[in-house]
Amino acid sequence: MKLFWFETYKIFSRWRTYISFGFIALIVIMTEVVMKLSAHEILYRMMRSFQKDFLIFGNVLNGWFITAFIMNSLHIHIPFFITLVAGDIVSNEATSGTVRLLLIRPPSRSKIITAKYLTTLFYTTGLVIFLGLICITLGLLLFGKGDLIMNYQTKFRLVLIPEAEVPLRMLLAFTAAVWSMTVVASLAFLFSTLAENSIGPIIGTMAVVIVFLVLGNFPFDFFRMLSPYLFTTYTVFWQRFFDQPIPWQEIAKSAVILGLHNIGLFLIAFIVFNRKDITS
Amino acid sequence: MEAYSNKEVVLRTHGLSKKFGKRWAARDLNLEVYRGDVFCFLGPNGAGKSTTIRMILTLLTPSAGSIEIFGMDLHKHRGAVLSRVCGIVEKADFYLYLSAYKNLEILGSMTRRVQKEEIMEALEVVGLTSRAFEKVKTFSHGMKQRLGIAQALLTKPQLIILDEPTAGLDPQGMKEVRGLIKELANEKGMTIFLSSHLLSEVELVATRMAVINRGELIAQGFVSELLDKEPIEYSVQVSPFDSAVELLGKLTWVEVLAAEDGKIELRVEPGRASELNRFLVSNHVEVLSFYPHRTLEDFFLKITEGTSEI
Numbered sequence: 001m002k003l004f005w006f007e008t009y010k011i012f013s014r015w016r017t018y019i020s021f022g023f024i025a026l027i028v029i030m031t032e033v034v035m036k037l038s039a040h041e042i043l044y045r046m047m048r049s050f051q052k053d054f055l056i057f058g059n060v061l062n063g064w065f066i067t068a069f070i071m072n073s074l075h076i077h078i079p080f081f082i083t084l085v086a087g088d089i090v091s092n093e094a095t096s097g098t099v100r101l102l103l104i105r106p107p108s109r110s111k112i113i114t115a116k117y118l119t120t121l122f123y124t125t126g127l128v129i130f131l132g133l134i135c136i137t138l139g140l141l142l143f144g145k146g147d148l149i150m151n152y153q154t155k156f157r158l159v160l161i162p163e164a165e166v167p168l169r170m171l172l173a174f175t176a177a178v179w180s181m182t183v184v185a186s187l188a189f190l191f192s193t194l195a196e197n198s199i200g201p202i203i204g205t206m207a208v209v210i211v212f213l214v215l216g217n218f219p220f221d222f223f224r225m226l227s228p229y230l231f232t233t234y235t236v237f238w239q240r241f242f243d244q245p246i247p248w249q250e251i252a253k254s255a256v257i258l259g260l261h262n263i264g265l266f267l268i269a270f271i272v273f274n275r276k277d278i279t280s
Numbered sequence: 281m282e283a284y285s286n287k288e289v290v291l292r293t294h295g296l297s298k299k300f301g302k303r304w305a306a307r308d309l310n311l312e313v314y315r316g317d318v319f320c321f322l323g324p325n326g327a328g329k330s331t332t333i334r335m336i337l338t339l340l341t342p343s344a345g346s347i348e349i350f351g352m353d354l355h356k357h358r359g360a361v362l363s364r365v366c367g368i369v370e371k372a373d374f375y376l377y378l379s380a381y382k383n384l385e386i387l388g389s390m391t392r393r394v395q396k397e398e399i400m401e402a403l404e405v406v407g408l409t410s411r412a413f414e415k416v417k418t419f420s421h422g423m424k425q426r427l428g429i430a431q432a433l434l435t436k437p438q439l440i441i442l443d444e445p446t447a448g449l450d451p452q453g454m455k456e457v458r459g460l461i462k463e464l465a466n467e468k469g470m471t472i473f474l475s476s477h478l479l480s481e482v483e484l485v486a487t488r489m490a491v492i493n494r495g496e497l498i499a500q501g502f503v504s505e506l507l508d509k510e511p512i513e514y515s516v517q518v519s520p521f522d523s524a525v526e527l528l529g530k531l532t533w534v535e536v537l538a539a540e541d542g543k544i545e546l547r548v549e550p551g552r553a554s555e556l557n558r559f560l561v562s563n564h565v566e567v568l569s570f571y572p573h574r575t576l577e578d579f580f581l582k583i584t585e586g587t588s589e590i
Contacts, residue, residue, distance in 0.1 A: 006386050014377050097373030101431070104337040104367050105390035106359040278339035 003107060003115035004122075011085055011123060020081035020127055027077065028134050031070055035061075036142045062146035063139030064166045068242060070135050071177065075236065079184040079209050080202075081127060086120045086188035087201030090273070094196040094280050103278060113273040117189055117266055124185040125178050132174040150242045159244045169241050176238035176251070183231050183258050184209060186265035193269040196280055231261050287314040290439050290471045291336065295345035298331050298495075305331040307495045309345070313439075313473055313488070318465045320486035320503070321475040328495040329475035330370060333443045336473075337367050349439065363391055367441035371448065372428025376417035380408055383416060384431050391435040402430040406460065422453035429460055440464060442474040446481060454481075461485050513537070513547050516560075517568040524565045531559070 011017050035042055043061055090113070093099035102112060148161040148169070161169060187208060191201035212232040215223055227233050237254035240247050291313040298306045306328040313319045323329050334340040336347055338358060347354040349361045374383045381399055388394035403409050406426035416424065425445065432440050445461065446454040462485055464470045476482060482489055482503060490500040499506055518524040525539045533552055538545040548556055553570075560567050 002389060006389070009386070010375060010378070013375075013382075096376065097371065098375055100337075100339060100369040101373065101387055102390075103339055104362060104365075104369070105387070106363040107390055108359065275341070277341060278334065 003111055004118050007089070007115050007119035008122060011089065011119060016088070017085055017123070020084055021130055024074075024078075024081065024127070024131050025134055027074070028070060028131070028138060031073075032066060032135075032138050032142055035066060035069075059144050059146035060149055061143055062148075063136060063141070063143045064146065064148045064163075064170065066139040066143055067132070067135040067170065068148065068150065068173075071131075071173070072239070074131070076210070076213070078128065078131065078181060080206055082124050082181055082185050083188040083202045083205045085123050086185040087192050087205055088198040089116050089120055089189065090192040090269075091195045091198050091201055094278075095198065097280065099278055099280070109274045110270065113193070113270055117186075117269070120185050120189050121182055124181050128174060128178045128181055132170070132177075136170065148242065159242065161242065161244065169246075173238040173241040176241060176255070179255060179258055180235035180238060183235060183261045183265070186262045186269075190265045190269040190272075193273045193276070231258065234258050287316070289313070289348075290315050290317075290350060291319075291473060292348045293332075293336070293345060294348070296332065296335060296342055296347060297344040298328075298335060298340060299343040304495045306335070306492075309492070309497050311490055311497070311500065313471060315438075315471055316465065316469060316487075318461065318472045318474070318485050318487050320482040320489040321473065321492065322477070322479070322482055322489055323475070323492040324477055327477075327492045329477075329492060330443055331495075332492070333367070333369060333441055333473075333475055337365070337369060337441060338362065339369065363435075364437055365439045365441065366391075366432040366435050366437035367443070368425075368428040368432060368445060369443045371421070372424045372431075374416045374424060374427060377415060379413045379415055380419070380427055380430075381412045383427070384434055387431050388434040394434055398434060402434040403427075405433060406430045407456075422449050422456070425449060425453065425457060426460070429457070429464075433464070437470065439471045439473065442472065444475055444477070446476070446478065458485050512550060512553065512572055513545065514553065514556075514570060514572055516544050516546065516570045517542055518544065518560060519566045519568060523563075524560060527560070527563050527565065531556075 039061055093102060103109060145163055147163050148166045150159040150161070184205065188201050188205040191204045192198075195201050195204075209232060212230040216227045216230045216233050217223075234254035234257050237251055237258075240251050240254075289312055291311065293309050293311045296306060296309040296311070297304065309328075309332060311321075311332075321329050321332065331340060335342050336349075336354070338354065350364060352361050354361050374380075375386070378386070380403065384399045384402060385394065388399065400409060400412065403412050406429050408423065408426060408430065411419065411423065416427065419427065425448075429442075429445075432442075442461070446457050449457060458481065461472055461474065465472050465487075472485075474485070486503050488501065489503050489506065491498040491506075516524075519542075521539075521542050521544075525536065525544060528534050528536050528544065528546060533549040534556060535547040536544060537547060553572075557567060557570055
């Protein structure tokens with residue numbers, strides 16, 4: 001616990017850590033303000049595809065919808081912000097030479113790497129919760145409340161979630177988003193234990209995320225066959241909480257697969273760190 | 281020195297070896313450090329000093345051999361051993377974005393619970409009290425090195441391991457750090473294991489020494505004993521010059537190597553330097569200066585067959 005506290009103190013003593021929070025706040029504020037100013041245009045585009053078939057009343061462009069929209073748009077950005085800290089947390093100790101001070105202390109390497117990993121998960125959770133809180137708070141302030149309408153264009157489906165159900169669904173979706181992002185954090189963390197500088201793990205993780213996303217979205221049979229083996233296929237499982245009914249089985253499967261990724265990636269990092277010769 | 285037979289061995293290595301690829305960085309090292317020693321591990325750059333220290337501090341896993349500290353096997357009792365040991369490997373690096381105080385609090389608390397007073401006391405010993413709450417990124421190299429010693433002191437270790445503690449320091453910084461090392465050994469009774477490629481440092485601070493080259497142990501023992509094995513060269517300035525040269529030529533235990541410009545270079549049998557000084561004075565020769573000439577360097581070069589990079 002003491003090691004976890006020290007690690008947390010260290011990462012929150014650095015400006016780099018607040019870059020992510022600052023940029024997320026900036027992106028969300030800008031997006032929501034622009035959406036507020038362009039509300040009519042957005043509503044027109046939203047309704048265009050189904051207004052000839054449906055009559056829709058009420059506050060469609062509400063805070064909940066805006067939150068879901070932003071979550072959907074930031075699935076590349078958030079991993080990048082996570083890697084800024086997760087990709088740096090171990091490698092930075094090697095770069096700055098402090099690893100030599102750290103590893104000659106009585107706590108074992110196993111305890112140190114576990115504390116660092118838990119800190120990475122804590123930061124990841126904090127970042128996603130921050131995104132959720134700022135999206136929802138600002139969204140509700142600027143756009144008000146209402147039922148959540150999700151338009152799954154690729155599946156030709158329109159889902160309506162009554163306002164009373166939305167807060168719980170949001171909570172579940174953000175919990176799932178945290179779970180998804182921990183895999184990105186675990187990957188960056190593993191790279192961080194392998195490298196002796198921060199740039200490699202950050203670029204490496206982003207390269208894997210982007211390549212996997214691209215491969216998973218190619219409309220060819222070969223890539224469709226590959227898709228179940230790419231963790232990015234499962235990281236958007238938080239969207240399933242905005243489905244009707246909620247596909248629990250599919251969600252559970254994704255959560256387990258991502259969990260196994262977390263365990264596997266951490267175990268490799270754990271073994272690498274324990275066996276590593278510190279020559280820097 | 282006979283008293284050493286009863287002294288506790290604080291650190292002992294048995295056949296300690298480390299191989300990187302096909303190259304042995306350290307090979308079959310058998311070191312013994314006794315309680316209260318200022319033990320200097322001497323060798324040229326790349327001799328294997330840092331590799332050995334890193335193995336002793338668990339940063340590197342030995343390819344062969346074992347390390348025993350306070351009578352315990354380091355591998356089996358790592359936590360218990362390291363709670364009584366502290367070290368600085370190469371240069372003292374800290375979290376630059378944290379204050380000196382916070383660095384010590386974090387690093388010290390990894391060994392045991394440390395109080396604010398203890399941190400301030402450690403900073404006072406190294407003369408950094410006034411900079412306690414400033415970020416380490418504003419510190420000079422010498423200040424970081426002193427902070428390194430402060431963090432070593434904070435945990436009240438019985439054995440301090442320092443890898444080239446004066447490297448990169450200016451003469452004033454070197455003097456301060458050496459002074460601190462002596463103080464720790466003499467006043468606080470700590471055992472110090474330090475590596476150096478500065479031969480003068482060994483003469484100034486060490487009681488015992490080991491010499492390593494190309495990963496292999498060449499010699500180990502008391503600094504004075506090892507030095508006394510070989511005749512020592514001196515430079516003397518005397519007046520009158522000519523009669524002094526003539527007098528010295530008559531002594532069988534003195535070899536005049538060079539005599540010019542009022543300065544005589546000579547080699548004296550071990551332990552007879554003061555006798556030579558008395559001889560010159562009693563024969564009405566004024567001794568203006570009399571100092572040993574790179575004694576340890578010569579010794580080192582002899583035993584490493586001139587292969588070092590001094």
